[in-house]
Amino acid sequence: MSVIKMQVMQQPGSLERVLRVIRHRGFNLLDLTVNGSLDNQIFSLMVMVSGERPLSFLTKQLKKLVDVNDLSVNEQAVNSQAFNAGNNPLNKLDSHYANSA
Amino acid sequence: MIPLDSNSYLTGAEYLVKALANKGVKKIFGYPGGAIMPVYDALVDSELDHILCRHEQAASLAADGYARVSGEIGVCLATSGPGATNLITGLANAYMDSVPVLAITGQVATSLIGTDAFQEIDIFGMTLPVVKHSFLVQSAESLPEILTKAIAIAQSGRPGPVLVDIPKDIQVTEFNLISSLHSTELGDVNESKNKTENDAVKVHSIDQYAALMTQVQSLLELSAKPLFYLGGGIGIAKCESLLRQLLHQTSIPAITTLKGIGCYGEYSLGLGMLGMHGHQAANLAVQNCDLLIVIGARFDDRATGNLERFAPNAKVIHFDIDDAEVDKRRFADVSIVGNLTDTLKAFSELFMLNNVNHRQESSERPDWGKWKEWCRQQKKDFQWQYNPPGNGIYAPRLLKYLTETKDEQRVIACDVGQHQMWVAQHCQFSAVNRHLSSGGLGTMGYGLPAAIGAQFAEPDSCVINVCGDGSFAMNLQELITLVRYRLPVKILLIDNQSLGMVRQWQHLFFKDRFSEIDLSDNPDFVQVAQAFGLSSMRITHKHEEQAGIDWLFSEKGPCLLQVCIDNEQNVWPLVPPGADNSEMMVQSDG
Ligand SMILES: Cc1ncc(C[n+]2csc(CCOP(=O)(O)OP(=O)(O)O)c2C)c(N)n1
Numbered sequence: 001m002s003v004i005k006m007q008v009m010q011q012p013g014s015l016e017r018v019l020r021v022i023r024h025r026g027f028n029l030l031d032l033t034v035n036g037s038l039d040n041q042i043f044s045l046m047v048m049v050s051g052e053r054p055l056s057f058l059t060k061q062l063k064k065l066v067d068v069n070d071l072s073v074n075e076q077a078v079n080s081q082a083f084n085a086g087n088n089p090l091n092k093l094d095s096h097y098a099n100s101a
Numbered sequence: 102m103i104p105l106d107s108n109s110y111l112t113g114a115e116y117l118v119k120a121l122a123n124k125g126v127k128k129i130f131g132y133p134g135g136a137i138m139p140v141y142d143a144l145v146d147s148e149l150d151h152i153l154c155r156h157e158q159a160a161s162l163a164a165d166g167y168a169r170v171s172g173e174i175g176v177c178l179a180t181s182g183p184g185a186t187n188l189i190t191g192l193a194n195a196y197m198d199s200v201p202v203l204a205i206t207g208q209v210a211t212s213l214i215g216t217d218a219f220q221e222i223d224i225f226g227m228t229l230p231v232v233k234h235s236f237l238v239q240s241a242e243s244l245p246e247i248l249t250k251a252i253a254i255a256q257s258g259r260p261g262p263v264l265v266d267i268p269k270d271i272q273v274t275e276f277n278l279i280s281s282l283h284s285t286e287l288g289d290v291n292e293s294k295n296k297t298e299n300d301a302v303k304v305h306s307i308d309q310y311a312a313l314m315t316q317v318q319s320l321l322e323l324s325a326k327p328l329f330y331l332g333g334g335i336g337i338a339k340c341e342s343l344l345r346q347l348l349h350q351t352s353i354p355a356i357t358t359l360k361g362i363g364c365y366g367e368y369s370l371g372l373g374m375l376g377m378h379g380h381q382a383a384n385l386a387v388q389n390c391d392l393l394i395v396i397g398a399r400f401d402d403r404a405t406g407n408l409e410r411f412a413p414n415a416k417v418i419h420f421d422i423d424d425a426e427v428d429k430r431r432f433a434d435v436s437i438v439g440n441l442t443d444t445l446k447a448f449s450e451l452f453m454l455n456n457v458n459h460r461q462e463s464s465e466r467p468d469w470g471k472w473k474e475w476c477r478q479q480k481k482d483f484q485w486q487y488n489p490p491g492n493g494i495y496a497p498r499l500l501k502y503l504t505e506t507k508d509e510q511r512v513i514a515c516d517v518g519q520h521q522m523w524v525a526q527h528c529q530f531s532a533v534n535r536h537l538s539s540g541g542l543g544t545m546g547y548g549l550p551a552a553i554g555a556q557f558a559e560p561d562s563c564v565i566n567v568c569g570d571g572s573f574a575m576n577l578q579e580l581i582t583l584v585r586y587r588l589p590v591k592i593l594l595i596d597n598q599s600l601g602m603v604r605q606w607q608h609l610f611f612k613d614r615f616s617e618i619d620l621s622d623n624p625d626f627v628q629v630a631q632a633f634g635l636s637s638m639r640i641t642h643k644h645e646e647q648a649g650i651d652w653l654f655s656e657k658g659p660c661l662l663q664v665c666i667d668n669e670q671n672v673w674p675l676v677p678p679g680a681d682n683s684e685m686m687v688q689s690d691g
Pocket of ligand 1: 573
């Protein structure tokens, strides 16, 4: 379980994009807090996620979203999921890739 | 160029076409319809060339082909609803292969959005997974900023498609440019780049390169068997000459991905493409190397085969613009994230310095000579063989003939299937953007529209679409576009009367239980081409191969050469699913 915080531009679809990336990259969304205000163009977003892949697999994709800034990860939570994947970050998940024509 | 007078009132649509022209866009591929009519109206007075494709999918794929060849942004245009949904395959194609494409769609009027109006579809929502970014325009005044950003985002960093959805009321709203202009407007895209590039994305600074290069150096020092693994990023970053200089300096053997083909020109230690249908020498080299220097590539599963056993003894140095590709599929011992033009320069400088040091200190570095010799030997031992028995046409040999005459300006756009792999294996390319292939998405029907885009990008080049009989039928309507614009695209139809690649898999992995791959009831494609106004010809025998190619090159206008081959020809070698790249199945048939 990890907590990711980010500043997100208030644009149509920006929350959708974040949630889509979390789903598509194979993470479960456990909790979600959105703090925005009408006058502010930015809202802060906090998501709690879990997943079998290294967290960086997700955070690197989130950072690429044009509307996402200042992404940070709750350190404590991350430690329990330290990156330790040897040569292959996807480890056992690879069979998922192997057998499609 | 039509001046964009900041004092004037313009409608959204008028602004759009003027601003696109001001930003250097010359061609737009599209198809009209209700919700985009104001833009089509504005096009009447515009200097932009609009190219009417006969299907929006073809328009988006043509924009992709145009972008790949020209190195500029490709633009496509469609109406709301079905027009917009038809664009999606092209956007996905551009997304998977990192091609800068701008898609502009009409949308129902703002007040109707969300009411299930006629031809209303949430194209913004539908395309979220296949665009780098997208905009739903909410006011005419915001158009200048959105357009500037959209173009910058599509082209900056790792390029990709961007969608701008414009409701019809906004297309007809008049607005005063002066009050809506931001300081960046009137088009300095570069200036706005910094704002649109996401600061949070990791890119190493020049200072950091120095430290990273020390790590690169120590890996090089330890390596006895280094290998370059070269991907499509090299072409996208337009740094082929830098790469070639680096190859020349280091004389390290090299392999490429499908999209890297052409990057090293005629490098004697270039071993060809790796992967499922890669060259044996390339696959063996990658499995045997002890250091993989990856440049602008992403360890795609078609390239790596079984990932667990891919390059099992190799340390990895990974150069890429996209940090998300680092450690995604394969852990990198050293990663250098940044524009390849900068990072390769740093690498090249390091190598020169390093080499000088070595000469002074009497080399500690393991000798690469043996490894290079081994690579050369593999290349020799596994040369392609072009003489199977029989009198039929052998597609690999025919494709070898196709690029035997040197022509730097030749572009080959392929479709997807066996013929695509044969092109990758047997044609020669002088640069990456001479070979258009749908790598990530594998889109049948890509070739003809991409060839159209390529021909518009380079009117004087010789553009060839190599297709299969299955793929050809997927965007066959574009023959009309060829004739309409008198595009001298040459179509080389490798006709095996079947969905060959699927047939091959059913043969090898589904016990010959052939399912829906028979296309022997195809129409007479020579007549079909003639009906559309192309000249066409059919060849069926081995001794006609060269004559067929000669005919293709002698034709001045659009033409089609139908090459009838035996439907049991397979693509070899093949790394079967689950196997590693050294476990290649090789030719057992004729
Ligand atoms: C749009 C699309 N649909 C289906 C496929 C799956 N597919 C991959 S190759 C292939 C067969 C292609 O047949 P053809 O164009 O005749 O080429 P050949 O393999 O015979 O050279 C198919 C159906 C695809 N890649 N793209």
